[in-house]
Amino acid sequence: MPHRTPPRAGAATARMSAAALLIALGSLAPAARAGDTTPQQQLARFAAEAGSPGQAERGRAFFSARHGGQWSCASCHGEPPLSPGKHASTGKPIQPLAPAANPEAFTDAAKVDKWFRRNCKDVVQRECSAAEKADVLSYLSSLKR
Numbered sequence: 001m002p003h004r005t006p007p008r009a010g011a012a013t014a015r016m017s018a019a020a021l022l023i024a025l026g027s028l029a030p031a032a033r034a035g036d037t038t039p040q041q042q043l044a045r046f047a048a049e050a051g052s053p054g055q056a057e058r059g060r061a062f063f064s065a066r067h068g069g070q071w072s073c074a075s076c077h078g079e080p081p082l083s084p085g086k087h088a089s090t091g092k093p094i095q096p097l098a099p100a101a102n103p104e105a106f107t108d109a110a111k112v113d114k115w116f117r118r119n120c121k122d123v124v125q126r127e128c129s130a131a132e133k134a135d136v137l138s139y140l141s142s143l144k145r
């Protein structure tokens with residue numbers, strides 16, 4: 001029978017510490033995802049999808065227009081969107097949309113996609129194109145307090 005050397009206590013402790021670290025990091029993952037992006041990264045993503053950079057003036061015009069419907073983006077977010085807004089039909093408060101006024105704006109990719117999809121369907125009765133998103137985000141990013 002071959003002689004086996006028992007594992008060193010230090011190696012077992014290191015494995016347990018590594019496992020504990022992985023568990024701890026896993027519990028932080030949802031919090032880390034909440035700030036998984038920046039407004040600049042989102043702008044770059046939409047510009048890349050569109051094949052051209054966003055244009056702030058075109059974004060301002062899109063943001064302010066009613067697009068044949070009852071609302072514009074500005075109906076709820078204000079113009080310029082540097083102060084808290086209010087939903088046009090429910091009255092629910094809305095945080096400022098411009099990144100200069102709201103450091104959390106456009107820092108969660110899943111929320112960016114969710115709210116663009118939802119709000120574009122309300123305002124333009126369809127999903128916005130990548131170019132429209134790049135233009136609006138370019139406009140919002142250009143605003144200063």
